[in-house]
Amino acid sequence: xxxxxxxxxxxxxxxxxxxxxxxxxxxxxxxxxxxxxxxxxxxxxxxxxxxxxxxxxxxxxxxxxxxxxxxxxxxxxxxxxxxxxxxxxxxxxxxxxxxxxxxxxxxxxxxxxxxxxxxxxxxxxxxxxxxxxxxxxxxxxxxxxxxxxxxxxxxxxxxxxxxxxxxxxxxxxxxxxxxxxxxxxxxxxxxxxxxxxxxxxxxxxxxxxxxxxxxxxxxxxxxxxxxxxxxxxxxxxxxxxxxxxxxxxxxxxxxxxxxxxxxxxxxxxxxxxxxxxxxxxxxxxxxxxxxxxxxxxxxxxxxxxxxxxxxxxxxxxxxxxxxxxxxxxxxxxxxxxxxxxxxxxxxxxxxxxxxxxxxxxxxxxxxxxxxxxxxxxxxxxxxxxxxxxxxx
Ligand SMILES: Cc1cc2nc3c(=O)[nH]c(=O)nc-3n(C[C@H](O)[C@H](O)[C@H](O)COP(=O)(O)OP(=O)(O)OC[C@H]3O[C@@H](n4cnc5c(N)ncnc54)[C@H](O)[C@@H]3O)c2cc1C
Numbered sequence: 001x002x003x004x005x006x007x008x009x010x011x012x013x014x015x016x017x018x019x020x021x022x023x024x025x026x027x028x029x030x031x032x033x034x035x036x037x038x039x040x041x042x043x044x045x046x047x048x049x050x051x052x053x054x055x056x057x058x059x060x061x062x063x064x065x066x067x068x069x070x071x072x073x074x075x076x077x078x079x080x081x082x083x084x085x086x087x088x089x090x091x092x093x094x095x096x097x098x099x100x101x102x103x104x105x106x107x108x109x110x111x112x113x114x115x116x117x118x119x120x121x122x123x124x125x126x127x128x129x130x131x132x133x134x135x136x137x138x139x140x141x142x143x144x145x146x147x148x149x150x151x152x153x154x155x156x157x158x159x160x161x162x163x164x165x166x167x168x169x170x171x172x173x174x175x176x177x178x179x180x181x182x183x184x185x186x187x188x189x190x191x192x193x194x195x196x197x198x199x200x201x202x203x204x205x206x207x208x209x210x211x212x213x214x215x216x217x218x219x220x221x222x223x224x225x226x227x228x229x230x231x232x233x234x235x236x237x238x239x240x241x242x243x244x245x246x247x248x249x250x251x252x253x254x255x256x257x258x259x260x261x262x263x264x265x266x267x268x269x270x271x272x273x274x275x276x277x278x279x280x281x282x283x284x285x286x287x288x289x290x291x292x293x294x295x296x297x298x299x300x301x302x303x304x305x306x307x308x309x310x311x312x313x314x315x316x317x318x319x320x321x322x323x324x325x326x327x328x329x330x331x332x333x334x335x336x337x338x339x340x341x342x343x344x345x346x347x348x349x350x351x352x353x354x355x356x357x358x359x360x361x362x363x364x365x366x367x368x369x370x371x372x373x374x375x376x377x378x379x380x381x382x383x384x385x386x387x388x389x390x391x392x
Contacts, residue, residue, distance in 0.1 A: 014073050018080050024049055025084035030356040033086060037214045037359050042166055047091045050081075051120035056094040059249070061102070064114035071249055072311035075256035082260025085356055087363055089215055092257070093125040093163060096249045097171050100191060104234035104242045113169070113193070126170035126196070128158035128220060129243060136376055137392075138173070139185060139240065143222060145174035145192055147236075150229050152176075152192060154203070154222040160370070162217040164206045170194045170220075173243055176236050191239035193231040213362045248314060248324040250371055255307045255324075258331035261364045262300030265338035268357060269293045269345045276347075283345070292341035299334035306330050322385045329377045332367040339364045 028046045036043045050056050058074040060066020074095055081088040098117050101109055101124075116122030134140040143156025154174055164170060170193075177188040196204060203225030206218050234242055270293065273284030283289050310323035339361045343350040350357045368374045382388045 011073070014076050017069075017073060018076055020053070021055065021077050021080040022084060024053055024055075025081060025086050028084075028086055030085055030354075033359065034353055034356065038353070040210060040214050042216050043087075043090050046086065047166075050091060051094075056091055056120060057118040059095055059102075060098060060114055060118040064110065065118035066114070070311070070315035071252055072308065072315055075253055075307060075311050078253050079256040079260040079263075082257045083263040084260075085264050085360065087214075088257050089162070089363070089366075090166075091125060091163070092253060093127055093250075094120075094123060096246065096253055097124050097127050099246045099249055100171060100233055100242050101193070103245060104191070109193075109230075109233065117169075122169060123163075123167045124169040124171065124193075126161055126164040126167035128161045128164075128170055128172040128194075130160045131157060132159045132219075136373065138243075139179075139189070141173065141175060141189070143172070143174045145172075145176050145190060147176070147229065148226075151226040152229055152232065154192070154194075154225040154227065157219065157221050159219045160209070160217050161206075161220045162215055164196070164218040164220055165208065166216060168195070168197055170196050171233075172222075173239055176239075182237070186240045187237045189239040189243075190236045191233040191242050192227060193233060194225070194227055195231070199225055199227070213359075213366060215366070247372070248310070248320050251324040251328040252307060252310045252314060252320075254367055254371060255303070255310070255327040255331035258328075258335035258364065258367050259300060259304045259307055261335040261360060262296065262303070262331075262338045264360060265335070265342040265357075265364075266293065266297050266300065268355075269338070269342045272349075273345050289345055292337070293345065296334060296338035296341050299330070299337050303327065303330035303334040322381065325372075325377045325380050328367075328372070329374060329381075332364075332374065335364040336368060 054067055055077050057066035058069040058077060062068040078088045078092060098114065101113055113122065117124050129138060131141045131143060133142060143154065143158065145152040145154045172192050172194050173189055174192060175188055176190040179188060182188040203223050205221040208218050211217055273289050273293065274282055276283045306323060306327040310320050310327040313320035313323055342357050343361050346355060346357050349355055379391060383390050
């Protein structure tokens with residue numbers, strides 16, 4: 001698969017960044033990821049290396065100490081991370097959660113939080129939206145934040161709050177006005193920044209969830225957690241719109257990771273199909289092996305164009321909801337097709353941990369479920385882009 005799937009081919013700066021990311025990732029080979037995967041431990045050294053190199057501050061404007069790169073270049077960074085066999089999910093949210101503060105926070109909030117986030121001194125990589133009872137139906141969430149003087153008091157529970165144990169700050173979506181008291185169904189939710197250092201065991205409890213991949217995900221419980229009203233981002237009751245705003249960037253970046261996965265699987269498949277001999281000839285000589293690899297490659301190349309288009313629109317400040325969603329849908333399906341053909345190409349060895357195929361296979365499957373499931377993207381396209389009647 002060609003480089004430049006999500007950034008301009010003529011952009012010399014992006015090409016240099018891609019090369020530098022590849023060099024950094026070379027220090028974290030398969031054995032490193034296997035060890036963390038098997039122990040379900042956080043890849044601290046990798047996250048520190050990305051932080052030190054400034055990559056996690058790619059989207060922070062220069063005035064706050066970040067590198068002020070666009071989304072296309074940031075996508076290129078994550079694509080390279082995944083093409084190397086690594087997993088950006090350990091820290092990718094540090095790149096995009098801050099977008100909500102950037103777009104909707106006050107000048108004082110930006111000055112207070114962004115420099116620390118840019119330097120890596122402050123981790124803002126936990127995002128509490130999903131709840132056990134509401135799932136995809138975000139407007140049905142039950143966590144409440146009640147105003148008491150200069151504080152909000154938060155009660156409720158989130159689930160799948162990834163990286164909460166490795167974050168200093170968490171962006172939380174909570175209900176500030178009961179559903180039956182609002183006029184517009186999308187009103188009544190607010191975005192709050194929780195300083196987890198102060199909150200932990202002081203109203204905030206985190207419980208890790210062991211999952212089929214090494215994802216550092218958790219459930220979090222709020223029990224009369226008090227946070228200052230100064231930590232409300234933007235206007236009260238308008239938080240749902242702010243969260244939706246941030247989702248295009250997230251979708252493009254996750255899609256870029258899928259493109260990186262496609263490249264990794266395709267390279268592995270081609271190498272193994274060329275060297276493995278059965279019946280006296282390379283298995284890659286059989287069209288039954290060639291075709292699924294070729295088809296997944298074509299899907300990946302097509303998806304990469306959509307990722308690039310969505311990122312360019314985002315960087316130009318143009319609407320990109322349809323493109324960002326299609327990029328995520330197509331790239332997620334392409335990486336899964338590449339994973340499936342890679343596992344099949346490796347036969348029994350695809351199941352052996354030392355080949356890394358089974359690990360990447362498990363990891364790339366997530367992207368058809370999170371951060372948004374394939375069905376919900378299709379529903380968005382059908383209803384909001386094509387104008388079909390609403391199904392929910
Ligand atoms: C490893 C991992 C990490 C995650 N990290 C985070 C995080 O950091 N922060 C966070 O807030 N969330 C996170 N999530 C949650 C993730 O965003 C949700 O799991 C996802 O949005 C789906 O929600 P759900 O699991 O509740 O599924 P449900 O909403 O229960 O849906 C189950 C299935 O039904 C389908 N479905 C539901 N409604 C419809 C419909 N109307 N039409 C058609 N199909 C439908 C869905 O597509 C899905 O396939 C994470 C999840 C995982 C697994």
